[in-house]
Structures are given as structure tokens and as C-alpha cells.
Amino acid sequence: MQDRLDVVVVGAGAAGIAALRRLCAAGLSAVALEARPRVGGRTHTVQASAGLPVDCGAGWVHSANENLLTGPIERAGFTLDRTPPHWMRPSINKDFPPQDQQAFRAALAALEERVHAAARRGVDRPASEFLKPGDRWNVLLDAFSSYYNGAEFDQVSVLDFATYEDSGVNWRVAEGYGAAIASFADRDHIVLDCDVRTIHHDEHDLALDTGKGRLAARAAIVCVPTPALAEGRLAFSPSLPDKAEAAAGLPLGLADKVFLGLDNPEGLPADGHLFGHTDRTETGSYHLRPFGRPYIEAFLGGRCARGLEGEGAGAMTAFAVKELGDLMGSDFRKGLRPLAETAWASDPWALGSYSHALPGHAGDRAILAAAVDNRIFFAGEATSARFYSTVHGAWETGVKAAEAALAALTRA
CATH class of the missing domain: 3.90.660.10 (Polyamine Oxidase; Chain A, domain 2)
Structure with missing residues (x-):
């Protein structure tokens, strides 16, 4: 892994996978750092027994007739079951x-x-x-x-x-929604078992303290569940209290x-x-x-x-x-x-399933989604105004954050 990159993506769930794919397609030096020993985040297919895949996390392709993942999933060779829910x-x-x-x-x-x-x-x-x-x-x-x-x-x-x-x-993936999302991951640019602890943004380059050392980047895309931000498990220096407060207003339900x-x-x-x-x-x-x-x-x-x-x-x-x-x-x-x-x-890297806004906190999604200094960008289902709690909502925000990072780095 390089010591200095164009963009570091924090998290390799659906949003992080989507962001990384877009950045690598554009030719940037980018890597996703994932705290877990696997990709997929809150999408996760396991074999409950021989030949029996089950989705421990997201299992339904919601709004399937409009979902931006429907086509790619089928083209990747997965089977979409259109049986009514x-x-x-x-x-x-x-x-x-x-x-x-x-x-x-x-x-x-x-x-x-x-x-x-x-x-x-x-x-x-x-x-x-x-x-x-x-x-x-x-x-x-x-x-x-x-x-x-x-x-x-x-x-x-x-x-x-x-x-x-x-x-x-609403459709399902016969082989597992989690398996489909994991298949899209660019494994050559993902580091597993590597949690990001602090993002320093007081110098020209960002400095990220991780479980495997420090690295520098021109920009970062943060794709972690809201409890990680609300509880300071991922910290910023200088601190970003508005992000922590917005994340607290968008807890993960169970x-x-x-x-x-x-x-x-x-x-x-x-x-x-x-x-x-x-x-x-x-x-x-x-x-x-x-x-x-x-x-x-x-x-x-x-x-x-x-x-x-x-x-x-x-x-x-x-x-x-x-x-x-x-x-x-x-x-x-x-x-x-x-x-x-x-x-x-x-689960210490999730602490819940998907976000809901507490009463009086509907506006926190926009606050959480806003970029910081045009070089720290935020993605994930909690930042989606219309498709929160869904995989396609997370994916869409990952692509959007990558596009914003690309535009910012091009202007720099």
C-alpha cells in the first residue's frame, strides 16, 4: 500500500465498494480500508448449511424495477427471484x-x-x-x-x-444479496482488518491513523455506520462536532x-x-x-x-x-x-442494522452528507435522503461521493 494516495475510502460496505470502483475507473490511486476481515459491511451472505445461502444482512432488492443495482447483479451472473414478497x-x-x-x-x-x-x-x-x-x-x-x-x-x-x-x-438474489455486493469489490485495492481511528485534516494532506499505521491522502470518503461517528470510534482532528451530532440523530435501528x-x-x-x-x-x-x-x-x-x-x-x-x-x-x-x-x-463495526432519523432530526441526513473542506466526503445509507436503509441508497451515495472527490481533485 502506498504511503500517499489520491483518495482513501474508509469502509468497504456497499457505499465504499461503489466509491472505490468509480475512483479506480477514473485512474486515481485509491484504496479502501475495511476494519472487518471481509467486505460487504451490513450485506453478508453465509452458508447456513451445505448449499443453503442466507443473507444475514440486507436481503431484498427494494424498488427493484428502478434499482441501479438490478442490471449489474444480473449481468454478474446472479439470479434475481421476482416472486412477490x-x-x-x-x-x-x-x-x-x-x-x-x-x-x-x-x-x-x-x-x-x-x-x-x-x-x-x-x-x-x-x-x-x-x-x-x-x-x-x-x-x-x-x-x-x-x-x-x-x-x-x-x-x-x-x-x-x-x-x-x-x-x-421487491426482488431477491437467489445466491445472496451480500454475495452479489461482495462480488463487485475491487479486492486488489482493499485492505482488510484495517480500522481507521483518526483522520487529521489540519495540514495540506490528510493523515489517517489506522490499525496498520499512518498514511496520507489528498481526500477521503467516509463510509462508516453512524454509531462510529456519533461515539467517536472514528475521530477527526480537529473535531467535527456537527458530524457527530448529526450521526447521533440518525441511530441504527435493529x-x-x-x-x-x-x-x-x-x-x-x-x-x-x-x-x-x-x-x-x-x-x-x-x-x-x-x-x-x-x-x-x-x-x-x-x-x-x-x-x-x-x-x-x-x-x-x-x-x-x-x-x-x-x-x-x-x-x-x-x-x-x-x-x-x-x-x-x-457487532462492533455496525452496532445496528440501518438508520432512522429520530423525531426532529430529519435534516441530519443532509448535514451528515455535506463535504468538509471539499476533501472529506461522506457516504452510506444514512446520508441518502430518499433511499436510506437500503443497499442501493448506500451504493448511490458512494458513487456520488466519488464523483465529488474526483471533481475536487481535478480543480486542485
């Missing part, structure tokens, strides 16, 4: 009859309309204020928010929630997963859906036999997931197995085999 299908819960499911969907649509109406008036308050008082579906609406936002509605900004854009078309193998999958519909207990927020959402494969993907979010992570390894799996047993019976429970579970809040 499980959450669009009726749940098979025996205790959640069709009329109740319709009532819940109507309650969600009405809540979203009230939130969007408030946003049109410029209101930025907790989305929970727009739950209908006393409505029986409020607890399940908060559960939905815990999967969708990674946090319950009391932690979600009305203005930020309303700004998110989604075409409603959406964890549990993967359970099925000894007898034939009795469940492929790509089916099952809600956990519908009378509480601390409940799971279960994707039955994704891709028709013999496993269940359980989603747990918000305070429920955070509390289970705090109990230690295996607690999340035990929760999912018990809930499925409660719903489907003890014989069904006996046919479940633990495969894997995630713990994103405990």
Missing part, C-alpha cells in the same frame, strides 16, 4: 383470520396516510403520535415498525419516514434474523408468511420457505431484538422456536433445527 401474502396464522388481517392492513394504510399528511404540513414529531388512540392494532403496528425501521414508531421522525421512496417492487431448518418442509407453503403473536409488539415475522427452500427466516426488530441480543447467543433462536411452537404446535416445533442467528447490535 411474503409480506404481501395472507398470513397463515390460525389465530389471525382474513378479516383481522384486512383490518390490520387498513390500520397500517390509515396510519401512513396520517403520517404523510403531517409531513406535508412540515410536522416532525414522533410517528407514534399518529397511532389511533386505543386501537387494537397499535401493538402490531409497532412490531411492523420494528422490522421496517428497526425501531418502534416513538423513535421515528415523521418527516424522515415520509421522505423514503419505494416503488413497491432488525435481526433467525434461520431455522425444517425437517418436514412439505407442510408449509413456499414463500409463505406467518406473524408471531399479534397481540404484542415483542413478536416475530416469519418468512416460510424462502425460494422454496427448507428453512424459515424469522425477523425480530427494535426493543425486542435488542433485549434478546442482550441475553446472549441463542436467546433469539429460542424465542423464535418457542413462538413458532405456540402457533403451530409441539410437533412442528420438534421439526425445527437452529441454523444461524444475527446480532447486529453487538
